[in-house]
Amino acid sequence: MTETTKPNPSAAMLVIGDEILSGRTRDANMYHLAGRLTEHGIDLCEVRVVSDNPDAIIGGVRALSGAFDHVFTSGGIGPTHDDITADCVARALGAEIDIREDARALLAAHYDAQGIELNEARLRMARIPDGAVLIPNPISAAPGFSLGNVHVMAGVPTIFDAMVEGLLPRLTGGAPMLSETMAIYRGEGEIAAPLGALAERFSDLSFGCYPFQRDGAYAAHVVVRGRDAGRLSTAMAELRDLLLA
Amino acid sequence: MTETTKPNPSAAMLVIGDEILSGRTRDANMYHLAGRLTEHGIDLCEVRVVSDNPDAIIGGVRALSGAFDHVFTSGGIGPTHDDITADCVARALGAEIDIREDARALLAAHYDAQGIELNEARLRMARIPDGAVLIPNPISAAPGFSLGNVHVMAGVPTIFDAMVEGLLPRLTGGAPMLSETMAIYRGEGEIAAPLGALAERFSDLSFGCYPFQRDGAYAAHVVVRGRDAGRLSTAMAELRDLLLA
Numbered sequence: 479m480t481e482t483t484k485p486n487p488s489a490a491m492l493v494i495g496d497e498i499l500s501g502r503t504r505d506a507n508m509y510h511l512a513g514r515l516t517e518h519g520i521d522l523c524e525v526r527v528v529s530d531n532p533d534a535i536i537g538g539v540r541a542l543s544g545a546f547d548h549v550f551t552s553g554g555i556g557p558t559h560d561d562i563t564a565d566c567v568a569r570a571l572g573a574e575i576d577i578r579e580d581a582r583a584l585l586a587a588h589y590d591a592q593g594i595e596l597n598e599a600r601l602r603m604a605r606i607p608d609g610a611v612l613i614p615n616p617i618s619a620a621p622g623f624s625l626g627n628v629h630v631m632a633g634v635p636t637i638f639d640a641m642v643e644g645l646l647p648r649l650t651g652g653a654p655m656l657s658e659t660m661a662i663y664r665g666e667g668e669i670a671a672p673l674g675a676l677a678e679r680f681s682d683l684s685f686g687c688y689p690f691q692r693d694g695a696y697a698a699h700v701v702v703r704g705r706d707a708g709r710l711s712t713a714m715a716e717l718r719d720l721l722l723a
Numbered sequence: 724m725t726e727t728t729k730p731n732p733s734a735a736m737l738v739i740g741d742e743i744l745s746g747r748t749r750d751a752n753m754y755h756l757a758g759r760l761t762e763h764g765i766d767l768c769e770v771r772v773v774s775d776n777p778d779a780i781i782g783g784v785r786a787l788s789g790a791f792d793h794v795f796t797s798g799g800i801g802p803t804h805d806d807i808t809a810d811c812v813a814r815a816l817g818a819e820i821d822i823r824e825d826a827r828a829l830l831a832a833h834y835d836a837q838g839i840e841l842n843e844a845r846l847r848m849a850r851i852p853d854g855a856v857l858i859p860n861p862i863s864a865a866p867g868f869s870l871g872n873v874h875v876m877a878g879v880p881t882i883f884d885a886m887v888e889g890l891l892p893r894l895t896g897g898a899p900m901l902s903e904t905m906a907i908y909r910g911e912g913e914i915a916a917p918l919g920a921l922a923e924r925f926s927d928l929s930f931g932c933y934p935f936q937r938d939g940a941y942a943a944h945v946v947v948r949g950r951d952a953g954r955l956s957t958a959m960a961e962l963r964d965l966l967l968a
Contacts, residue, residue: 496929496931496948497931497933497946498753498757498770499757499767499768499769499770500757500758500761500767500900500902500948501754501755501756501757501758501759501760501761501767502902502946503933504754505750505753505754508743508750508772509746509749509750510746511746512743512744512745512746513745513746514746515746516745516746522744522745522746523744523773523774523779524744524771524772524773524774524779525743525744525770525771525772526769526770526771526772527753527769527770527771528768528769529768529769530929530931534768534769556911556932556934557911557912557915558911558914558915558918558919558932559915559918559919559922559923559930559932560922560930560931560932594910594912597912597913597916598916599911599912599913599915599916599919600912600915602915603912634934634935655745657745657747665839666801666802666803666844667802667839667842667844667845667848668842668844669803670802670803670804670844670845670847671842671843671844673803673804674803674804674844677804677805678804684741684775685804685805686741686742686775686805687801687803687804687805688742688748689801689879690879701742701747703741703745
């Protein structure tokens, strides 16, 4: 075995937003982050979606930051009354929070250039906990931040994506998770027994089976995931012999 | 005040699936369920996504079923080795589980009609906890089930949606959550102060503010939600006077 046996860093995501829970908005950030973390070699182990409620946010941050190497949050860092994420993260981790000069300077430069007043509401976006490292926002200036192992980012998908790109190079990833997919044009129930036996023999890999239909016929995608390319290709060869023969 | 002051039933969702956490699949069931529960007068308060791992599933079921009136699960009830939801839910709630005759009969009829063998793998889908009530599956027969306050459904979106339609009439809803949206063609930071003051005065309603851009200009959707149509329309009238004047 190689150094890939060292486990990858683990991660959780906390999506903050009534608009997701009410069905108004379909989440896009979870899907985007999941893919980028997989490529970066960080294992996303759990996602929680909570409402814009202090107890829910504080409880979620504490539970996840204690259980995983990294926590990524999405949403609730704008200028309006429902944007309470920064204050809740500070409280969850016992940090002081106030308007910070480096964040205020970023906002001032951004709004000055557009001739827009940096009023009290917009200044809320400069509330950053003591000790936090800013996450750049190349789109609308108001920064995210990392406090301990909690990385706080915007909910608007274009801004969230840009923040993720600014943040990821700072985080040490492990071996990227590799995956291969095989389409099998038989019902899941047909292939379940041999697939289960193979999954047991290759216990260092993960085997998923996802049914679909084509032209009314049952079919399934078998997805094999792991960090060792050699093991993965051995398993795929056996899978072909077993299921496509 | 009317009887709408009685709180709606609360709910959580547990999405089970490595394919969501790895970024392979974009979740659709959360979005669908969120909308249907809102219409039915059940408040979705939290969603968790966990991997196909017994401890994660059992822990999630216990935490959520203790904290909310209803828990809806999605995923992991097919015939393959990674389909462990039914057994995990039974363990989480201390119920016995085995192949149940009513579920076996549904599967037998379905597969007989197609001339397909009801083999051992497919029979796994008849494993139903003692005391559970079946949730019909009009698409591929293999049923979901309700055990206590936990409702176990398939991960394939067409089947999940059909199971939700079969289940909802059995669940008592409260007053449907109503919402109204107003587009404001000004930056969030511009409207934050008057909006916050209004939200404070209408504390029985929830006010969300969701920024977007149109033709490069800042704009926002203000969403007001509540269960009393009269209060909602009063708030919207004040909002119009305040922000569109």
